[in-house]
Amino acid sequence: MQQRSHIEIEGWGARHYDLTMDLLLVGRYQAFIERAVQWMDIRKGDAILDLGSGTGRNICVMLKTLGSTGVVVGVDISQEMLNQARKRCSVYSQVSFLKQRIEQPLPYHEEFTKVFISFTLHGFEDEDKENVIGNAYRALNPGGIFWILDYNEFDLDRQWFPFRWAFRHFECELASEFLSLDLKEMLAHHGFGNFVTHLVLRDYVRLLGAEKLG
Secondary structure (H helix, E strand, O other): OOOOOOOOHHHHHHHHHHHHHHHHHHOOOHHHHHHHHOOOOOOOOOEEEEEEOOOOHHHHHHHHHHHHEEEEEEEEHHHHHHHHHHHHHOOOOEEEEEEEEOOOOOOOOOEEEEEEEEEOOOHHHHHHHHHHHHHHHHHEEEEEEEEEEEOOOOHHOOHHHHHHHHHHHOOOOHHHHHOOOHHHHHHHHOOOOEEEEEEEEEOOOOEEEEEEOO
């Protein structure tokens, strides 16, 4: 991935990713993810594809709702992240992982009721965003939902100076561009619609649900 992106995390950053997120959200990261998963309306028996599944923390929250009849597949390119995820989710028999880039073609076709991606889509160039969205569309059953947890659209230049400074110094260039992206239009181009939006963290973060139409 180019320097314009920070989404590929290896080494120390991967080993301490969960701790970093806990510190950034002042210990509220777990509750933040649980709230997002609750909005996803996960039902027992759902089949979920998690793109950029990281350390598996989000998957474990989903599995608590899914019960023994649902399945989750996590896809990530970081071996360090996958190692953590496999260890964390080892008590669950219905979860599996695939080491692969999520912007490249995936081996799934109408196998999932939900696809989830968390704070990853913003780190791709637009062409690769299109590829990720296309993968989600092909993986979903008709009527399935693509859930995207990421930054909301907002004008960074109008935000409080310390926030602007921190965002521009700690986030990647692509994240700043993502703030002005019409993501719904991009999703609609791929055949998604019936959007549902939930806003959190003072509306800076959005959980966007997009239904696969047709």
